[in-house]
Amino acid sequence: MSRYNAAEVEPRWQKIWNDQDVFRADDKGAKKYYALEMFPYPSGRIHMGHVRNYAMGDVIARYKKANGFDVLHPMGWDAFGMPAENAAIEKNVHPKGWTYENIDAMKAPLKRLGFALDWSREFATCDEAYYKQQQAIFLKFWENDLVYRKTAKVNWDPVDHTVLANEQVIDGRGWRSGALVEQKELDQWFFKITHYAEDLLTSLDSLERWPEKVRTMQANWIGRSEGAVIHFLFESGSGQIVDVTTGESKEFYEKKSYETISELEGREDPENYKIDVFTTRPDTLYGASFIAISPDHPISKLLAEHRTGVKGFISECAKIGTTEEAIEKAEKLGFDTGLKVQHWFTQEALPVYIANFVLMGYGTGAIFGCPAHDQRDLDFARKYDLPVVPVVLPEGEDPNTFEIANEAYIGDGTLYNSEFLNGMSKEQAIKVCIEELESGQRYQGHRKVQYRLRDWGVSRQRYWGCPIPVIHCDDCGVLPVPAADLPVKLPEDINFDKPGNPLDRHPTFKNVDCPSCGKAARRETDTLDTFADSSWYFARFAGGQGNGQPDDKPFDKKIASDWLPVDQYIGGVEHAVLHLLYARFFTRGLRDCGLLDLRSGEPFDGLFTQGMVTHAVFTDPDDNFVMPADVIEDGNQLLHIDTRAIVTKGDIVKMSKSKKNVVDPNDIIEGYGADVARWFVLSDSPPDRDVEWTEAGVIGAWRFANKVWAIVSESQSDFGPLSIAGDASGPALDLKKHAHKAIEKITHGIDVFRFNTSVAQIYELTNALGKYKTNDAAKAEALGILIRAIAPFMPHLAEECWSKLGGEGLCYHAPWPVADPDMLTEDAVTMPIQINGKRRSEISVPLDMSKDDIEALAMKDEAVIRTLDGLTVRKVIVVPGRIINIVAS
């Protein structure tokens, strides 16, 4: 018997698949299925995470194909981004050359893994043809009011020299560089993602085939809260300020007591006479004892010009970091402006502070402080000795004795100390307060739904990205590049001698004529955030007929709309908010610009987030990391293969280059074959959990492949074409039933994304076949089932076995086995007998036996009689086909 030779078999079948072009998707197919894995960044190497990700997608793609779907399963490259520029700086290579070389380097091993990919649709996002269409989309979005430009305080990454979106700042640090992010004021392009805030939030409910976790993460990120904006008007005389330069004293604000909002809005500069605060707790208004505004609030800025001390205070606030630790430790700091506003209900004067804990970016950048019912306000009030008046009484507390010590009360309760709100529940009071606000009788303001989500800043001061197709003219303003001039190509003659954006100092790129007046103008030198690239690539994959995509539009509307949404998307959880939220925005934008028919706006119907591939970390005595391939076992200890130094096994963590705990897929493919690598990453752990890479596990997978081959080898001589066997009895019938039951379970495992359970069933069927030595029709049938069930996981082995057994055509084209219902039932069923809930015996009964007969039979069971000795039977529960439980005492 010959050993299974993956090194010979795998390339042979890959060539056949390739020659017959079997993985090409049929745009005209009637029964469509779009399977997609998050496309890779071309770092130059594929790693086990890729293998696992694409192996899962391949299971789905091949399984759906076997079930009669026309499957689209494309592959491409997320090719713009920082690493290419870093390589350019470090190794003095060109980002473009570096990227395309990496793509070539990764394509080979990816092809060796034998994925059922339609390579005819391959592209890289740095291809001119792709970013040309992205520029067209940008302009289309601009036309449709989904893109705008504004000066904004942005997150500046001082290491990468670029701006970051809020989503890209983690714990106050850049998501790539890890550098502490600074705040900087810049002119920036924004995608108006907030336009869809409500839809992006509510539609999450419709994404039933998304992990709950991702949906809540997005919901939290969008962060909807309902509340009210309340206008507070300044007290007379409270605005006495001294002009720092002239020393002149003057009244800054005068008292205004407006009756209605419209009167207020009639003022030329109403902003100067009121402060708007946002609150979700209007019910606590009677407990308000101060107003706090952000250091970045316009009033703070105005005061900084005129009053001593304010400037200093504001810059002090700016120094405090935004990291978790910094925020936790940061003391509540306030600056009393001396300004006062009037409390609407009590007519008291509330002091206005500039406070470091109020963020300009959320709500209105101003709050009213109710110390009794908000912890931050309480901390602040204690520090500056402001009144603490509780207005919500917790259930069971006495209003005369209830006091707030160092903990604010934020729970439910009954309103008191609040005149017209007294006696109401918190919920009721909020409702009444908002109604009052809308009527404008007692106080002024309006209902407000506030989102945490902010518009997506997309300007990046980097070279290796999609140029923003815009021209700045001193006379005509900001203009789009005319469609005929697209793409705005990235110039290739650039250098990275100095930090910053090479486009900005390029001799000719920047200087252009204004498309409107023809005078000298400046080209935008910022490029788009690379997350834009990955926000619509799946539509381009889908929207290209046959070999390649259109050059006059991003994608064929009809064809792309037929394929979309992606039926099954697979990737890492790390994209739960960033990529997956941006893509949801893009498809909505594309739809509303008329480029795509997608009613729901949702790009991904099903989402699966797979776990990581982990491995133990090895270290030598000097605490240097050691590659697993360099570790050998010697007796009880681990040694370095070359130095013989003792190696210590450490934590099991995600494979990463820096910790050297990586296993190169190429080595595994060469040593064991692609099928074994694929089988292993899918076999043991549930796909959403991490899988630990172990040598033993790989060997186990390899042994299994050989076992299957051995069974097929010893069977082949007797079989013609695989066919459904006729009647069987005895062991043959048992095997037949086993095989058909296995179909059910394997299929179910794939359907619910628990490949590990499918794998277990495949093992069991293989074991049963291994023991079955008769070369009869039942065996042929069971083998045919086994091979087809293995095919999505180990496609090369399956093809080889299929062909050896005389299967018709390619196994890839063979239909998924269907279980025969007659084979799923048994005439007799084994039922456990419990006495008082404890299993004591079991009996075999015919399936159609009545409850009473089963009970009678159970009572005659020897073990039952023995256990029941001396007890009285109180009750007998018979669940046909399942269990018998006798209650006795």
Next chain:
RNA sequence: GCGGGCGUGGUGGAAUUGGUAGACACGCAAGACUUAAAAUCUUGUUUCCGUAAGGAAGUGCCGGUUCAAUUCCGGCCGCCCGCACCA
């Protein structure tokens, strides 16, 4: 602090959603084959008592519902992930 998830043998994990807990795999042990090793095959493997038959305990801990709980409910403990001065 808020939100989400998880906790089962030596290990990865299974359990048709309330019905025989530990499938399958790894590891380990014993045996067969072999001059020997590897490979392969067979058997055993939750723990405790027992040679065995058998019995007792057992799904993080405590309690509840139920004839029956890994599964449902309440309260703790521990771990992981995400967000966070969001008003």
